[in-house]
Amino acid sequence: MPSESTVRRPTLTEVAALAGVSLKTASRALNREPNVAPSTGRRVQDAADSLGYRLNGIARELRRGATSALVGLVSGDLANPFYSAVASGIERELRQHGLLLITANNDEDADLERSLVDAFLERRVRALLVIPSGDDHEYLAIEGNRGVPFVFLDRPPDGLAADAVLIDNAGGARSAGEHLLAGGHRRIAMVADLARMAPQRGRIDGFVSAMKSSGNTAWEPYLRTDVHDVRHAERTVRDLLLLETPPTAIFTTNNRLTTGALRALRDVVRPPALVGFDDFDLADVLGTTVVAHDMSAIGREAARLAYERISGHTGPARTIVISTSLIARGSGERST
Amino acid sequence: MPSESTVRRPTLTEVAALAGVSLKTASRALNREPNVAPSTGRRVQDAADSLGYRLNGIARELRRGATSALVGLVSGDLANPFYSAVASGIERELRQHGLLLITANNDEDADLERSLVDAFLERRVRALLVIPSGDDHEYLAIEGNRGVPFVFLDRPPDGLAADAVLIDNAGGARSAGEHLLAGGHRRIAMVADLARMAPQRGRIDGFVSAMKSSGNTAWEPYLRTDVHDVRHAERTVRDLLLLETPPTAIFTTNNRLTTGALRALRDVVRPPALVGFDDFDLADVLGTTVVAHDMSAIGREAARLAYERISGHTGPARTIVISTSLIARGSGERST
């Protein structure tokens, strides 16, 4: 067996030559265009098969209008189930329209994000979906007018008008607050992520508004923000429990923080009540009460919006808000 | 503000015209090639900025050799944490080399997988990483010789020689079996996924060999294979517990099945011991003993192998085996 390791790919010209027809006829035959004599078609097909010909999508795209069948997604690390659930929803929807998904991880770094967006735009993606890390998206405004649809996920665009799919953060957090209040809790801790990020601000606001409406102020000493990872959350919750008068309930504002809290509470004899924002695998087994929302729907809806723009839809920017629902599983119903 | 919604992107020719230089000079200037007069460079840059010019990567790729900066990954649904952890590892590694990742979900369907591979190859990906669903990969053999490196993840290639990154399935399963035997268990159930899939076969074989070596045969009535989803696993485990002489321990052979088992065991008063293959989030909180392995390392190593091939490495197909380690967290140490 000859070991021709790296063989150049045959071009259509070579296929045509082998079949004894012109380049254009070979093109027509392989694209199954009408008006190709059956015998010619067969000859071309055979030639292509025997050479192992495969169409060069790059050349085709250039000729057809310099725009690819790719849609880009810039998000955080796919190892985070939130991002991967969203990505999964996007991919599923795109596939129905013959589009492929390119993903890139911004590592929560605004500069990296920008350069990834650049890379995607150079690759002429048909649309760009972003779960932005940076705050300022104004640099995208020029692009938005250049025919590349943008869709923002989870975080609203700032500095430009663009489609967005958001979660009802304030509503979800309010329901968590109200749920705990209804359970008789007053000293309710809130452990939140970076307050500069819009979703977190929404959740903080929603929770605070629930407290305000009820006239409760006992929660105030227990607000912890800018808790950014699992370890930090675990430490924060431990510290809360060590206070002279510890909180009787805790609200964590995303899946990572909930994980940290669960670790901290693992061996606590009389753990405080816990409600977490974002549902997660095995929350049912753990009996963790959460504010759930449909993550794959976020991706699906975003992909749908993008596809509509790709298909020519024009019109003002739209915002879809995904609703939340509180799922009581026990941890949020522990009494004071 | 004029609302020119879909404006054609300016080309390099237009930039050159505006700057009053030739096409080639504009190209040189924007690519920061040497020997461009500083004043010319500035003029071109200004022209590009004012037009909002962005290089057309498709045209560049065509000219430079008709191969993209993309690497394709065909896997199962990213909503499964195993796949997303692997994808995350791949993406991280690729980024270091300026490569982007395109992902596609084969939905565990061999035909779909094949057409996705086709789509990727047409797009001239530089390498193709596959967590294959189908059994027969012979159709890829031709491609492998055509300069597109393939790397198989989690499942070995069948019908062609290609790089692969595998998990030590047999070893991991054997250690699970031995661990349970050492704990005094004899009636050990194994709940396995589709036996036709190589990783599952490896895990079954490893477990069985551990049993054989110990001379134990009491496990035999408790083998359950072809359990393919969470619900099915939950049902299977419930059924096992209802047997006249139920097993005293259970070994589940992947993360989904472990989830199902945990659901089934949730309210059981004296649950059997449980060891699961694949580590998972919150296994520590749940106290679940698992056979762990580094999922992101699987992706990282696969991307590394692919990158070496892209960079010109030739030579026989390599196989990397990722080792496993049993992490005792309580569930596997419950006594008989």
Add this chain to the structure above:
DNA sequence: CGAGATATTGACATCGTTGTCAAGTACGTC
């Protein structure tokens, strides 16, 4: 049998960029 319609084929330009090669300009040196 000839005119007109239709089916089949091919030559050539083109998409937007970069590589090649050659021409023009400026500069320092003897």
Add this chain to the structure above:
DNA sequence: GACGTACTTGACAACGATGTCAATATCTCG
């Protein structure tokens, strides 16, 4: 002042496909 060298620039072809248009070949019908 002539000349070699280095720098700067541009004309043109090329990547591999498809669209346009025109040229044949074949068929239909009176």
